[in-house]
Amino acid sequence: MLKRLLFVLMVACTDNACAQVHINKDLDSLKSHYDTVAQVNDTRSEAYTETTRITFPIYFKLLWSDLKQQVTAPIRGNKQDWIRFGGLVAGTAVLSFADEPLQEKALEWRNNSSTVRTVSRQVTHLGANYETYTLISLGVYGFVFKNEKVKTTTLLATQSYITSAVIMAVIKNTAGRQRPDYIDPATGKAASKFHGPSLNHSDEFKSFPSGHTTAAFAAATVYAMEYRKSIIVPIVAYSAASLVGISRVTENKHWATDALIGATIGYLCGRVVVNNYHRFAKLMNARKLKGTASVTVNYSYGVLQPGIIYRF
Known part of the structure; x- marks a missing residue:
């Protein structure tokens, strides 16, 4: 039901115009290392x-471009990217x-602690139903009050x-890690074992990585x-997401490395989604200016110098 509501909201927030913009080629991640700090x-x-509004067709064009860039990121990585990746692997190990x-x-x-139990139980939903409710509420607010941002x-x-859900699902089924609340019948104990790839893993073997934490940070x-530019928003956003990650451990649903x-x-x-949209916005603004002319007047050495600028 929540997924349906979210989809309806997405349709409502986008324009049903049929304007087709060939952005896939311009944003093709295989041609350049686009996502950069x-x-x-x-x-x-x-x-x-x-001009920069995300219409219904553009939403899916951007979505496909986002996913393509995320999936192909490993083959486009530079030296610094691989150093960071190596650091992440080492830290996780x-x-x-x-x-x-x-x-x-x-x-x-x-x-x-009864307080920890209560807080943990509530916070963990921020990475699931509560997050969906929040997105719906913000979308409705933006639509009703015509707030484009x-x-x-x-x-x-x-x-x-x-x-992120697509990538997470692939990794979950590839890793096949036991959840900490799963008791192995052979040993009678919980263990952080990886069972490897399978399309038939039950939920008990989908611990890595944490889906709630992935969604919260996404x-x-x-x-x-x-x-x-806001001091409060980034702090609140990342603090809430971090608490979700911690709660998944205290709720005994994930190991610490799952959350990481x-x-x-x-x-x-x-990061990829945001940067990709703003590259799209720059392309749209540039196309809007294409073919336009503007009159300029410069003052130099006591002489007014009129001019015309035409953007090809």
Whole structure:
């Protein structure tokens, strides 16, 4: 039901115009290393206009472009990307040795505190139903009050949510990791085992990575980047997402490394989605100016020099 509501909202927030823009070729990730930390996005409210609006057809063009860039990222990585990836792998490997001890401590903390149990139980839903409700509410607000930035940000959050979910699902079925609340019949104990690829893994073997944490960081990153000039929004967004990750451990549904990788996937997917949209916006603004002329007047050495600028 929630997924249907989210889809209806997406349709309502987009324009049903039939304008077709050939953006796939321009945003083709295989031709250039697009997603870069150095990219500066124009996130001023006035930058979200009719020209840069995400229409219904453009939503899916961008979604496909987002997913393609995310999937092909490994073959486009530069030296710094591989160094970061190596650091992540090394850090995850080290943390994996502490997975079981950390799980025991988390459960001990939860069992000894009614406050932790209550808060953990509520916070963990921020990465699932509560997040969906929030996106729907923000989308409705943007649509009703005609706030283009809110509408655009909400649509980008849904794209990040969708693409990260696809990647997460593939990894879950490939890893086949036991959840910490699964008791192995052979040993009578819980263990952080990986059983490898299978299309028939039951939920007990889909621990890695954490889906709730992935979703939380996918949306949080979009809002943090779109409202980067705000002091409060990035702090609240990432704090809430981090609490979701912690709650998945205290709820005994995931190991610590599950949450770490889930957060990483969500963050990276969110970055690609936001940066891809702003490249699209620049393309649209450039096309709008194409074929236009403007009159200029310069004053130099006491002489007025009129001129005309034509954009080809």
